[in-house]
Amino acid sequence: MNLLEIQNIKKSFGDLQVLKDITMSVAESEVISILGPSGSGKSTLLRCMTMLETIDGGSMSYCGESAVKTEGNTPVYASKADLARIKGYYGLVFQNFNLFPHYTVMKNLIDAPVHVQKRNPEEIRKEAQALLEKMGLADKGDYFPHQLSGGQQQRVAIARALAMKPKMLFFDEPTSALDPELTAGILKVLRELAAEKMTMVIVTHEIDFARSVSDRVIFMDGGVIVEQGRPEDVIDNPSNDRTRAFLKKLSGEENT
C-alpha cells in the first residue's frame, strides 16, 4: 500500500497558479527526490502535502486514510481528530531547522512525544538519547539551540522529527541554509536513514546526492511534474528539454 497518494492537486496564490494538477504517490521505504528550479512549485507541493498550506482542489490520503478530497469544486478536509491522527504519520524537516530556542536539545526532542503523543516520558527520554547518539550529538542534550552549529541544529531537527516515530519524513531543502562543509554531515544522516528503509521525500538541489540515494527523482517546473523516474534516467538521460536546461545550468554553476 502507498503511504501517500495525491491526485490532481491544485494550488494558487491569488492569480498565480503554483501547482497545476499534480498527481503522485509515495510507496513504503521509497526515497524520492524532488528537483526543479526556484518557483517551480516544489516547496509549495511539500507544504501542501504536509498540510501547512490548504489545497484548492484534488485529493490526498495517507496510509489509505483520506485527508482531503474534492467534491465539486471545494476541497473538504477530514475532521480535526482524523487530521490529528494523519499528521502523526509524517514528519517534516525545515530548511531553517525551526528548533524551539527556549528549549534544550533534549526538551526539543521529547516535548511533543510527551505532550502531544502522551507516551511514557522515561521511554521517550531513552529513545531521544539514542537518537542523539545516532546523530553524533550524545553530549549535547543540555545545550540550547543557539549554542550549536547549523549542521548540529539540523541534525537535532531530524532527531526531533524521528522522535515522533513517523512513517515517513519530508525534507524541505535541508542543506540550503548550511555551509558546504556542514552539508556532508546532513547528507550522511539521510543516507543512513535511507539504508534503514525510512520513507523520505526530499526537496533538494544536491544533484549528486539525489542520484546516489533516491529510488525515484521527480523534476518539477511551472507547477507540473515534467519528468520522473529512476535517477539514472532523469538526471543522466533527461528526455525533457526543460530538465536538460535545468541540469545544465546547475552543473554549469557548480563548475564555475
Place this chain on the structure above:
Amino acid sequence: MFKHSLIRRIGAIGAAVGVLLGCSASLTCLAKDDSTFTVGFDAEFPPYGYKDDNGEYVGFDLDLAQEVCNRCGWTLVKQPIDWNSKDMELKTGAIDCIWNGFTMNGREDAYTWSTPYVDNSQVVVVRSDSGISELTDLAGKIVVVQADSSALAALDGEDASEENLELAASFKELQQVGDYNSAFLNLESGAVDAICMDIGVAGYEIKSRGDQFTMLEENVSSEEYGVGFLKGNTELRDQVQVTLLEMLEDGTFQEIAEKWELESSVCLSADDAYIDGTSLRSEKSFGARLLDIVSQLSGGLAASLAIFLLTLLFSLPLGLLVTAGRMSRFKPLSALVKLYISIVRGTPLMLQLLVVFFGPYFVFGIRTTSGYRFAAVIIGFTLNYAAYFAEIFRSGIQAVPKGQYEAADILGYSKAQRFFRIVFPQMLRNVIPAVTNEVITLVKDTSLAFAVSYTEMFTLAKQVAAAQTTIMPLFIAGAFYYIFNFVVAFVMDRIEKKLDYTRTR
C-alpha cells in the same frame, strides 16, 4: 486696612472677653423678651445660607445660629428676607439679626456688629526683601493665584472692580497654581514676585514660614463677615458674641466651619493667634523632623505599593486577554479592542482615573461609596496598563518567527499547546525590556492617584510639605520612588536574565 481691621477686632474681642469674664455661665444667655431668635438671611448665598436640594434652609451661618440658640435655649426661626428690605425687617423687629455672609466693610456704622467671623479679604504676599510695598509696585511683576480662587475672581473675575482689573492688567503675568505650597515655593525661588490669596491662609503661611515673607498693607479686596444687629442692640449682640466665643473655645465653631469647608476663611478669634508673631515651626531637631516625615510618608508608600502590585497583578493577565482580542480574527472584537487601546493611549491617565471614579455617578447615576475610591484607582490603572501591556505583548508575539508555528503544527501541538508551550515563553523573553520600562513608569504613575483624592505617597508628601511649609518631604518622596524603582529594576533584570534562553549558561 489689614491692621485697622485687626485693631478693631481686638477691641471687639476685648469687650466680648470682658463680658465673658464678668458673667457667670447662667448669665451668659440673658433672657430675651421671647424665646425665639429670628435670623434674617438671603436664601441664595451658599454655603452661608441657602435652600438645599431637599428644600431645607441650610448653611454655615444657619448652623452657627442653631448652635447659639441651642446654647441659649432659644428657638431658631430661619427667616428668608428680601435683601433690599433687610433694614426694615430689622427695625420692625421682624428679625433679630442679619446673619448671612453679611459684609461689614462699608457698613461699619450702620449696624451693631459682632466681631468678624469670616475674613474673605484678598491680600498680597511678597518676599520681605523684594522692595514691593504697595500694590502699584506690582506693575510688571509676575503674580500667582490659586486656580479657581477668590483672589482670581477679585482680580480677573466678572465682578472684579475697575481698580483691580487695572491692577491685574499692570502685572507682567497672572499665573495660576494648584496649591499654596507650590505658590510659596515659586515665590521663595523667585519664579514669581507675589501671591494674591485669602488673608486667613496668608496669615498662617507667613507665620509658619518665618519673616522672609510679608503681607502688603493694602488689600486687593476687603471683605469681612459679621452678624449685624439693630444699631444699639448691644445686649443681644453681646449674648451672641459670647456664645460664639464659647463655641470657638470648645471647638464647636471649628467643627461647623470644617463641615462647610470654610476653615481657612474663618477668623473668629478669642486671642488673635494670627498676629502674635511667634513661629509655629516646631522646635524639633532636623533629625527628628526627618524621622517624622519618613514615618508619615511610609504610610503613603504602602498605599503606592498597593496600587503598584494590584495594578500589575490585574493588568498583566488582562493585557494578555486584550492582545488575544486585538489579534482575534473576529473583526468586530478586534475593532472594539483596537478602539479601547486607542482611547487609553490617546488620553491622559489622570482623566481616565477621573472617569472611572466619577463616571458611575455622572453617567449612570449610581452613587459611589468612599470605598470605591481605591477600587477606582485600581480599575483605572489596570485598564490603562492592560492596553499598554497588550500592545507590548502583541509585538512580542509577532516577533516569534512563523517557522515556530509551523514546527509546532507539524509536531501536532494543539493551538493552546502551541501558544503556551512555544509562543508564550518566546514572547515573554521578547517583551521583558519593554515591560520593565512600563513597570518603572507605573511606580511613578501611582502618584496620579491624587486625581481622585486617593492619598498615596506623593499626595501625602505634598500635604506634609504644605503643613510643615518645607520642601523636604517632596525630596524624601523622590528618594523613596528612586529606591522603589531601583528594586524594581533589579528584580526585572534578574527576570530578564532568567528568561533569556540565548544567554550561555
